Amino acid sequence: MLAMNFRGPFRVRADRNRPYPEIKHPQDAIVRVTRSCICGSDLHLYHGLVPDTRVGMTFGHEFTGVVEELGSAVTNLKVGDHVMVPFNIACGACPFCQQQLFGNCHESNPQATAVAGIYGYSHTAGGYDGGQAEYVRVPYANVGPTIIPQGMDLDDAVLLTDVVPTGYQAAEMGGIQKGDTVVVFGAGPVGIMAAKCAWLFGAGRVIVIDHIDYRLEFVRNYAQCEAYNFKELGDVVVFLKKTTGWFGADVCIDAVGCDAAGDAFQSLVGRKLPLTGGSATALHWAINSVKKGGIVSIVGVYGPLDTLVPIGNVVNKGITIRANQASVKRLLPTLIDHVMSGRLNPKAIISHRLPLEEVAEGYHIFSAKRDNCIKPVLIPPHARA
Amino acid sequence: MENRNKPEPDKAIEADNDRNIANSPKDHIPGWGIDANPENDPTYPMKNWNGADYQRFNYDKPTQQPIDVEVLHSIERPGVSRVFGTSTPPTGISGAIRRWAFKYSESTYLHWVPLVLADRVNVIEGYIDDLKHGIVPNPFAERGWQAEWKYNRKSLVKNVAIGVAIAGAAVLIMKQQNKKKKRYVM
Numbered sequence: 001m002l003a004m005n006f007r008g009p010f011r012v013r014a015d016r017n018r019p020y021p022e023i024k025h026p027q028d029a030i031v032r033v034t035r036s037c038i039c040g041s042d043l044h045l046y047h048g049l050v051p052d053t054r055v056g057m058t059f060g061h062e063f064t065g066v067v068e069e070l071g072s073a074v075t076n077l078k079v080g081d082h083v084m085v086p087f088n089i090a091c092g093a094c095p096f097c098q099q100q101l102f103g104n105c106h107e108s109n110p111q112a113t114a115v116a117g118i119y120g121y122s123h124t125a126g127g128y129d130g131g132q133a134e135y136v137r138v139p140y141a142n143v144g145p146t147i148i149p150q151g152m153d154l155d156d157a158v159l160l161t162d163v164v165p166t167g168y169q170a171a172e173m174g175g176i177q178k179g180d181t182v183v184v185f186g187a188g189p190v191g192i193m194a195a196k197c198a199w200l201f202g203a204g205r206v207i208v209i210d211h212i213d214y215r216l217e218f219v220r221n222y223a224q225c226e227a228y229n230f231k232e233l234g235d236v237v238v239f240l241k242k243t244t245g246w247f248g249a250d251v252c253i254d255a256v257g258c259d260a261a262g263d264a265f266q267s268l269v270g271r272k273l274p275l276t277g278g279s280a281t282a283l284h285w286a287i288n289s290v291k292k293g294g295i296v297s298i299v300g301v302y303g304p305l306d307t308l309v310p311i312g313n314v315v316n317k318g319i320t321i322r323a324n325q326a327s328v329k330r331l332l333p334t335l336i337d338h339v340m341s342g343r344l345n346p347k348a349i350i351s352h353r354l355p356l357e358e359v360a361e362g363y364h365i366f367s368a369k370r371d372n373c374i375k376p377v378l379i380p381p382h383a384r385a
Numbered sequence: 386m387e388n389r390n391k392p393e394p395d396k397a398i399e400a401d402n403d404r405n406i407a408n409s410p411k412d413h414i415p416g417w418g419i420d421a422n423p424e425n426d427p428t429y430p431m432k433n434w435n436g437a438d439y440q441r442f443n444y445d446k447p448t449q450q451p452i453d454v455e456v457l458h459s460i461e462r463p464g465v466s467r468v469f470g471t472s473t474p475p476t477g478i479s480g481a482i483r484r485w486a487f488k489y490s491e492s493t494y495l496h497w498v499p500l501v502l503a504d505r506v507n508v509i510e511g512y513i514d515d516l517k518h519g520i521v522p523n524p525f526a527e528r529g530w531q532a533e534w535k536y537n538r539k540s541l542v543k544n545v546a547i548g549v550a551i552a553g554a555a556v557l558i559m560k561q562q563n564k565k566k567k568r569y570v571m
Contacts, residue, residue: 008507011524011527013526024471025450025467054475100431110469113462123473124500128470129470139468304491327431361531364532365532370533
């Protein structure tokens with residue numbers, strides 16, 4: 001079958017000779033992919049920043065598809081169902097899943113205890129092949145896959161598997177109260193969704209910080225917020241203090257993670273060498289820009305190594321830090337309602353629809369930010385008919 | 386002098402000691418639990434507290450996926466999780482490095498740094514494997530430079546020209562140095 005094949009940092013190809021996935025467990029399903037996104041966090045893999053990313057792996061953790069085969073213990077789905085598949089692989093039975101921490105499942109990732117299994121996200125996240133393929137194995141099919149509601153656009157559905165829940169949970173973890181000033185670092189797809197969702201929690205003011213002008217322009221229009229280029233601000237923290245009456249924002253959201261630009265030292269030790277868990281520039285700014293007693297919400301992805309953050313300021317300012325991988329399954333009922341009622345319009349962030357065969361171009365366009373790319377979606381050959 | 390309060394590590398590892406209120410010293414500690422406040426939960430709403438922490442050894446574990454490929458597992462857990470990915474099991478030199486890395490916990494650099502090294506070695510193994518299977522890697526296609534040609538042609542041409550110029554200059558310098566060496570030898 002046709003699938004993306006990782007060959008090393010900045011090198012991927014569309015490979016027509018990948019093996020068709022097999023049922024390996026009674027709760028498995030095989031899904032024929034209809035849409036698959038390239039996620040901003042896929043770029044961390046693509047850039048070689050996530051340890052144990054092996055050559056030959058297929059990435060892709062945001063996808064929809066049609067159920068083709070079912071294991072003997074799958075009771076919640078039938079062949080032919082069109083489903084959206086949350087990026088977290090969750091058993092539904094362990095204490096963490098029972099508490100709806102589906103991103104922290106204890107029975108889906110042998111390689112690392114810090115995170116649940118994630119489709120196509122290195123062996124640090126369980127070693128599963130992902131959805132940038134024609135077919136994919138979906139474990140624990142009774143738990144994750146959710147039938148796409150009638151009338152929902154497929155492009156909306158595929159974005160409900162990661163980027164929308166992640167942006168929404170970023171705002172939710174911010175504990176936003178009515179009238180709060182919320183600063184979102186990063187105008188990538190997750191930052192855009194976080195800014196949009198901050199209003200749903202009653203934010204009084206939403207500010208987005210990035211350095212890519214076309215993305216700032218997009219988020220200004222899409223999320224009706226203020227947006228600033230940090231390269232034009234001088235000291236970002238001083239700017240944010242000034243614009244919040246010298247107090248700092250009520251809530252700061254890190255929607256960037258380990259690939260952050262803006263600080264030469266962080267970039268050197270976190271991205272170029274890399275000696276730390278990533279360039280923590282956005283998180284550094286978030287901690288220093290939030291008010292005393294404020295909340296910092298982190299959804300940006302970092303590697304497992306130590307990361308340079310001003311932890312002393314966290315203590316001295318009495319900051320609450322909240323962070324997690326999005327618990328997609330928990331959030332889906334709320335988000336489906338928001339989409340179906342028109343409060344959220346996720347598909348508007350899709351800037352590129354590419355055939356799966358052009359996966360290498362897709363990664364390059366997204367990584368190098370060519371052609372005003374916001375969010376690329378890959379479409380397998382059988383879904384283009 | 387013997388410290389009677391010193392815990393014995395082996396006993397501390399017993400599962401029964403964890404979250405077992407019945408065995409906790411609550412009767413001997415004045416005020417035990419007097420300020421406990423269920424509302425003081427910064428994890429809400431991400432975590433739907435249901436008391437499962439107290440039942441966490443007794444959940445119905447899913448069936449074990451047959452382990453028919455080599456699966457490395459963190460030493461911070463007793464074994465392989467009930468399901469796992471079967472993509473790209475460890476092989477070759479990179480596989481040997483990964484096996485070594487998994488002797489150490491996720492808490493140590495001895496785990497993560499060798500894994501990063503293994504990833505880089507794996508890239509070279511990938512080139513060899515491609516050639517073995519009659520595939521000539523095409524770095525231009527794999528890097529998606531067709532898109533660069535389409536959307537950023539001017540800059541691509543400039544960068545390639547600079548690269549060619551630097552490589553050309555390096556070759557010229559090396560040639561001149563070789564000529565000088567030959568003169569001295571004669």
